[in-house]
Amino acid sequence: MTNARSVFHKLNGLKFRINDFKPLLVVITESWLFPEISDSAVSISGYSVWRKDRSSQGGGILCYFRHDLSVQAIVDDRYLPQPNYNSEIASVFVKELHLLLIVIYHPFWDDNNAHDEAINRISHLFDRAHTQFGEDLRTILCGD
Secondary structure (H helix, E strand, O other), X not given: OEEOOOOHHHHHHHHHHHHHHOOOEEEEEOOOOOOOOOHHHHOOOOEEEEEEOOOXXXXXXXXXXXXXXXXXXXXXXXXXXXXXXXXXXXXXXXXXXXXXXXXXXXXXXXXXXHHHHHHHHHHHHHHHHHHHHOOOOEEEEEEO
16 A cells, blocks of 8 residues: 555556565556556556546546456445545455455545544445445454
């Protein structure tokens, strides 16, 4: 897990580290990617890309999962993006590890309502995943 503060220009170093250590998954906050940058532009051999870009400058979440892992996004349809909130929250289920991964990018300068909203969204995702995949689900909550 790292805060990249723009991953695009740091991809060569990231690829080197990933190829050297061969982790199961890599989590990056503040990817600073936007939809016009294709997945192929940030791809790493042997890994699938999963990302959640922000529509404005900064933020964003980028994850790499080794190709032998099955990943399913958990959609949080109860909480729609709020224009005044700057948080990004992404959650995925990794079948082979029976693992829930929740990643949050939440700037410290957001207001108290945004903090409460982020906590409510994480709690809802956690409950939803445990209902869907079982109470014995392992969970990693990480972010920035």
